[in-house]
Amino acid sequence: MKPSLPKGTRDFLPHEVRRRNYIFDTIRSSFHRYGYQPIETPVMENLSTLTGKYGEEGDRLLFKVLNNGDFLGKADDQDLASKDSNAVLPQISKRGLRYDLTVPFARYVVMHQNELAFPFKRYAIAPVWRADRPQKGRYNEFYQCDADVVGSDSLLYEAELTQLLDEVFSALNLGVVIRLNSRKILAGLAEIAGHEDRMLDITIAIDKLDKIGEEGVKKELLERGVDAEAVSTIMQFLATDDLEAVAPLLERSEIGMQGVRELREILTTIGFLVNRVEFDVTLARGLDYYTGCIYEVAVDPEEYPDVVMGSIAGGGRYADLTGIFGGRDLPGVGISFGAERIYDVLEELNLFPKDTNDDLDYLLLCLDDESLAHGFDLLRDLRRQGHNTDIYPTAAKLGKMMKYADQRGAPRVVIIGSREAASGEYTVKDMRTGEQEVVERLRLVGTT
């Protein structure tokens, strides 16, 4: 049988894992610096926890886990005979793989509300699964790095999370644009246009402005049943790229003005950042549960015009995610980094630091069996003193062992033959410069 991988999943080689860890470590240390605490939840959740939280499209993309045992025997014969998947599904599957980290977090907060101090700030770096059709930058299994805070509606957190986004990307040396909008402004826009009930249709259409242009958006709006007068009102909004230009248009909408005031406050609270922060009225974001400020981060198109990649981080405020699970109604706000896309972009732009190689200090090479015994003893001493050290496990030809050292990326090798074993002075070769010197055991091992 030929080995294979499920579609949309990948293996990682050691150097790839190191580079991924570089991203995870950078993000994690910022999370810690901002006072977020780690939590963990299972990769599987009850389907009832997951369904209905991501819209119709999201439900379709959930990976379902088959029930154990005779799962078909317990299913209804009529439903089975009619091949009605929607009817059969709840009878044969009660669990699914998590689709993101936010909904499981909401479930977690409700279940542990009496053990947590609010506002509760947590982070999680973990894989999630979506049964999407894979493309580049789009996988069926991928990592998210989330920071959320629940139990406070303070706008300070929106500002803090924007700073956090900025800090992480400047630590990664990647120029980005952080775009902000508010669901309240979008709701206000729908209200002004006289289609309060069509907010979703309207936002989906205007979200495509970049891609299909003004005419395309007009067409899409009309197709979605928005009347011509409303369309021209909406197009007025799209012509603005400044919060203060949008504000007068929203004067008649209470919720819209609330959104404007909130964004104003957030923008003035943020202070100086390395990356640009822009208000973007066309920013929509699909996830159903967002109710306030929304974020999206993209690679800076001015700095890297050739990079084609969707958003690499995003997030927003949600007013009542915990309410769905019957808990106290706790407001929350959070952000999520897409580690895989960040990886692909850093790779494409060659922005990974050089030293994400093997972190070995020494590799010991022994030329005969007595030297090998000697080397194994030296190995233990080096390791005890905190040197990352490895040894070639047999006495072999030096050329062969040197080649192995080269492939391992070992920065230094210690050559041990009968001369060295007898004298306790070793030949240490620097693999980069090619220089070698004779070093006494005490000086090599060092003391602590």
Next chain:
RNA sequence: GUGGUUGUAGCUCAGUUGGUUAGAGCGCUGGAUUGUGAUUCCAGAGGUCGCCGGUUCGAACCCGGUCUUCCACCCCA
């Protein structure tokens, strides 16, 4: 979920109208060099041509199905 695209050595890819033994570069193994890798020279190994079926005297090549890759939708990180 819809439409398209891709698959040949470990990797990147050639392969003529369907015709003898499917090639190259890189990588790998061994040697030149029995105590020196990354450079040089020589030699060698490595293939169910994604998989299943069909057409044909004959299929890497044509046809059907399937899996996979990537792309455009949809949606999203």
